[in-house]
Amino acid sequence: MSNPPPASYFEKAVYATSAASLKQCPGDTGAEIAFAGRSNAGKSSALNALTRNSRLARTSKTPGRTQLLNFFELEPGIRLVDLPGYGFARVPDSVKEQWQKLIDQYLRQRQSLRGLVLVMDIRHPLSDFDCMMLDWASACEMPVHILLSKADKLKKMAQGKQLDLVKHALAKRQQNVSVQTFSALKATGVTPLADRLLELLEVVLISGQSQALAGK
Numbered sequence: 001m002s003n004p005p006p007a008s009y010f011e012k013a014v015y016a017t018s019a020a021s022l023k024q025c026p027g028d029t030g031a032e033i034a035f036a037g038r039s040n041a042g043k044s045s046a047l048n049a050l051t052r053n054s055r056l057a058r059t060s061k062t063p064g065r066t067q068l069l070n071f072f073e074l075e076p077g078i079r080l081v082d083l084p085g086y087g088f089a090r091v092p093d094s095v096k097e098q099w100q101k102l103i104d105q106y107l108r109q110r111q112s113l114r115g116l117v118l119v120m121d122i123r124h125p126l127s128d129f130d131c132m133m134l135d136w137a138s139a140c141e142m143p144v145h146i147l148l149s150k151a152d153k154l155k156k157m158a159q160g161k162q163l164d165l166v167k168h169a170l171a172k173r174q175q176n177v178s179v180q181t182f183s184a185l186k187a188t189g190v191t192p193l194a195d196r197l198l199e200l201l202e203v204v205l206i207s208g209q210s211q212a213l214a215g216k
């Protein structure tokens, strides 16, 4: 049997739980990847495109769940995590502080976290929020994979220009970070994303079966 396309692994994602604190997160074993981004950057759409499940993001967007960590399981011990979007309009400072505290604790303490996917609108990359997340990841020596989302909004040439610009800015940072263009609308960039995530999760697909190498 030939190897399945890497993205097919992520179609298995099912909603597991939501957490308002580190204590409420699933057991800290195995491996997980967290998705972060400013609100409206296209994070939910990217998760939908990756998992080919439009209901997944709806789960995260359920009112009341937007400020929580939402966990999706791929197989026992292997998870995707949707971090709360940052930058909601009219959010009181107390909520922002709470958000920052939760994310900070999660990023610093979560043993099973293997990498961060940082979603940025290709037209407005490297916002203050994005740079803050990159600094966090750097301090924790956490690999980051950047999605320049909504690539379909730009012509091919302009996409390449934005990609180069971001790569150039990242080269100065000396951290484990990769970057690609992505369009949920056109479903472009799903395969390189899936490849990178499997690498970070240490999941190998062999003859239609996945083998999680991460300690469980």
Ligand code: GDP
Pocket: 037, 038, 039, 040, 041, 042, 043, 044, 045, 046, 085, 149, 150, 151, 152, 153, 182, 183, 184, 185, 186
């Ligand atoms: P989130 O707040 O980061 O989860 O962002 P969403 O995934 O909800 O997307 C925000 C808006 O951008 C929505 O109106 C989406 O339809 C739109 N959007 C997301 N991804 C794409 C894309 O790849 N192309 C285009 N053209 N629009 C997108």
